[in-house]
Amino acid sequence: MAMSTPDIAISNPPSDSISSLAFSSKADYLAVGSWDNSVRVYEISPQGQSQGRAMYSHQAPVLSVCWNEASSRIFSGGVDNTGLMFDVGTGQATQVAQHDGPVKVVKWVNTPNAGVLVTGSWDKTIKYWDLRTPSPIATVTLPERCYTLDAHYPLMVVGTAERHVQLFDLAKSTTPYKTIVSPLRRQTRVITCCHPSDKTGFAVGSIEGRVAFQYIEEKNRSYDYSFRCHRQDSKPNNKDQSLVYSVNDINFHPVHGTFSTCGSDGTIHFWDKDARMRLKSFDPAPAPIACSTFNRNGSMFAYAVSYNWHKGFPGMTKENPNKLMLHAVKDEEVRKRAPARR
Template identity: 70%
Template sequence: MSVTTRFISNNADIALPNPPHDSISSLSFSNKADYLAVGSWDNSVRVYEVSPQGQSKGIAVYTHHSPVLSVCWDQENSRVFSGSVDNMGHMFDIVTGQTTQVAQHTGPVKIVKWVSMPHAGVLVTGSWDKTIKYCDLRAPSPIATVKLPERCYALDARYPLMVAATAERRILTFDLAQSPILYENTASPQRLQTRVVTCCPDKIGFAVGGIEGRVSLNIGAHSIDSNEYSFRCHRQNSSSTKNDQSLIYSINDINFHPVHGTFSTCGSDGTVHFWDRDARMRLKSFNRASGPIVCSAFNGTGSIFAYAVSYDWHKGFSGMTSKQPNKIMVHVVKDEDVRKRATKS
């Protein structure tokens, strides 16, 4: 990857009003309307309406009994789903304001993901109880349960591809067109713990990020023409006199732009980068924020990018001090910052 960097000033980014009172865990934009759902360790899910210029206002709040780890929207953009340390998945109806329990695990629900299938959508929940459950909201119990080799740390899906990452560095790939049960179990391309997996817009590949400051891309999953490569990012030169030493930061989130197919990474070093997967180069970098960037999201058109500056617990409970920032920033995206660059033939 080329590391020639053009910096984006964060001064014009707008902070959302009334952010959560504790660390932010998850951000998710609805696909059609610019509604942003925010999950937090203060047990809440907040919903904001964001204008094209980045201004926003809160429109709804609901709570779990324990910290919220993940949020997502359904395809109709009328319902928010959330997973929590209370072992439950909840559904919040934006129109009626009603909250309903829709999933139950025996361990914390680490991830919730709405998957649009050809005939109906399903809610997929991945848990630290070493299972993935598929929930058809028309049925009283899960329509399928997959037993995992370890705790689910991350999951993403773009039908028919679904990818999950577990503890002990396992990557599980699913072909949902064939069966929700069958999967391929392989070792992660990274040597250390996985933090995030994100499916590519073309639905035939995925990206992996973890605590070693490296992104790994699998392009053309399940294809004889598959291509895998990794590159370093979210690293800084150390103060050591040795030139080969650097400070390494966790990659906390990866998001693909919905129009151009380029992608963002955010990390514990407080930076955001935009990347061109095909040209294998960095497009833009944000100036460093005042704390770790824990999660991020593009809106449905890619014109708005939201990111959360918050404590990411990489130093444990002792690192959570009153000095830690806790804010959600909205960045208006310029087309030239995320457009793919021409590649040499």
């Protein structure tokens, strides 16, 4: 049996907890947002070697990063209530968004005419930004603080505090057409739209170690389901008592449409949504997996072993590792399986 290649640590990671990861869609450049106020950009070789290429800073911790479709610009949002744009060509960072509270999520949304930047904030709003104008082109008041947001045009899904989930059809309106309650009973941690070829639904991850798939059309609602993950039995042979951990990130493989979850229990799993089975489990890390992402062709998977501030300041000790890791993805780890016969 062939030995698996160990995951590779990226050299010179951020000096504080890592909050967000995003690969370019054009080349293997990785943008990394951190609680040390920085956004760093690494170039990753096919062999997994890394080299720092750029860095810029907010005035407070960075919570979210993303690229535009052309990969010519990086966007970031932070606790300084601002959204910044970094021009890869000039190396200059400029402010392009402003909120009255921390910017929890930035997302570049491709539209038929031109892309727009969407920012979601703890000030209970999301704003749409045309980069040619200094003011938002639209502002939507949310029922609560924005915790998570994802979009594959025309679908956009926003998750807020108090388990509200709002659905948007961006081809028709900048305002939500439906508000539902999360199918999970505890606080929403992450929402991720299904693979771009599958605009029928989205995944929700919560702090209680559960993931749910929710379909938009009523005709598909019979396919909704949820499952437990990122849990540990607190006592041997006792399945009724479990330690429950947050699901921190969900990412879909760009080729196969299978997906990953990572959690505060320090584990990562790859799953097949349709066969409803686990494809791979990583060995547990000594700290939470705060965030993760696949590169453009799914050959690399980046993840952060990092304290995610779930226990506040008292939980931040010198013993907490802060690592940025790369996993070389094998096809058999992410390829869909035939559904089991019943």
